[in-house]
Amino acid sequence: MTDKIKCKREKHQSKDDMINLKDNVSRYDDLKFNRRAFLKTAVGATVALGLSTLPFSVKAFLGDFEEDRELVEIAKLDDVPKGSSITFNYPTEKDPALLVHTKAGELKAYNSACTHLMCPVFYEKESEVLLCPCHQGYFDLNNGHPIAGPPQRELPLIEIEVQNGIVYAAGRKIRHG
Numbered sequence: 002m003t004d005k006i007k008c009k010r011e012k013h014q015s016k017d018d019m020i021n022l023k024d025n026v027s028r029y030d031d032l033k034f035n036r037r038a039f040l041k042t043a044v045g046a047t048v049a050l051g052l053s054t055l056p057f058s059v060k061a062f063l064g065d066f067e068e069d070r071e072l073v074e075i076a077k078l079d080d081v082p083k084g085s086s087i088t089f090n091y092p093t094e095k096d097p098a099l100l101v102h103t104k105a106g107e108l109k110a111y112n113s114a115c116t117h118l119m120c121p122v123f124y125e126k127e128s129e130v131l132l133c134p135c136h137q138g139y140f141d142l143n144n145g146h147p148i149a150g151p152p153q154r155e156l157p158l159i160e161i162e163v164q165n166g167i168v169y170a171a172g173r174k175i176r177h178g
């Protein structure tokens with residue numbers, strides 16, 4: 002008899018405990034804490050994402066220079082008179098390039114594989130443009146931008162430095178757009 006009463010009592014007590022526990026959790030607090038936790042996580046994730054993409058943003062801003070600025074000799078300046086061009090390879094032996102000494106005396110260099118279907122691009126002295134004869138693609142000699150024909154993208158620009166009468170390649174800039 003006593004056991005029965007005791008058992009009943011424990012059951013009753015346990016039910017009361019659950020009710021008390023449930024009553025202790027305020028719906029308002031629960032929502033507040035959940036919202037705060039969510040906001041903390043969202044802000045943390047946003048900051049982490051922003052920081053992880055920072056190097057790409059800086060690279061895009063600086064213009065995608067891919068090589069370090071080690072100087073690679075192309076030719077003697079005397080060997081490239083005004084209004085002429087020579088071919089070379091840069092940055093590797095598999096990358097054909099063109100150095101042009103314009104009629105105005107500027108030095109311009111680009112990788113010479115056409116951005117349409119990779120035919121070699123030539124310097125056309127009379128009109129001072131770069132021509133791809135495969136499909137009559139034309140590029141602006143001043144900046145390598147496509148100006149006529151099928152090519153849609155610029156030629157990769159090769160930075161030039163001249164020291165003691167020697168012309169050097171000093172880096173390559175791949176442009177998009």
Ligand code: FES
Binds near residue numbers: 116
């Ligand atoms: S490959 Fe140069 S225009 Fe087509």
